[in-house]
Amino acid sequence: SDVVQSYRPLSKLVPAHWQTSSIETDDGTRMHYTRTGGQKPPVLLLHGVQARGLTWLRTAKALEATYDVVMPDFRGHGQSSRIGSSVSPNTLVNDTIGVLRALELATPYVVGHSMGADIAGRLAAVHPARAVVLVDPALRRFAAMPASDQAPPPWMQPIIAAIQALKTESHTERMATGLGLLPPGTPVLEE
DSSP states (O other): OHHHHTOOOGGGTSOTTSEEEEEEOTTSOEEEEEEOOSSSOEEEEEOOTTOOGGGGHHHHHHHTTTSEEEEEOOTTSTTSOOOSSOOOHHHHHHHHHHHHHHTTOSSOEEEEETHHHHHHHHHHHHSOOSEEEEESOOOSOGGGSOOTTSOOOGGGHHHHHHHHHTTTOOHHHHHHHHHHHSOTTOOOOOO
């Protein structure tokens, strides 16, 4: 459709003056981040599972005049290093502290969505923050999710199929798949 054809790759939406780089953790993991920069109070934006730091693109654009916005990609997400198996919340907290230390951000504002909200709360328990905002925190008990040898519930099957299809779809096909998962009548943003 025309809507799908007009979507540009995410890399084309990032303002040229923003910084994109990475740090390396103690265990050799490369942690990618995007940063708006400037001598302003820092805001750390933590994304949810199966997302990346640039999930916060619109929010960062709205905040950058007042804040130095930092959007890391958790390990196994975005442009950060891949993981071989599972990873613990403590590992993600330690990775986040590594990013904060490398960028010399002593007491940032911290905002997290879903899994990022879980990590933001855990981070606040062990690292100073000016304030913490938890947006749609992830379920505390993931035991409610089906085991890997069980079939997912019917409501989850289209989501899993869409994630599996990402491996072979072109950018245009990915956008069409994603738009197909939206409930009828959901507004579609240009970005």
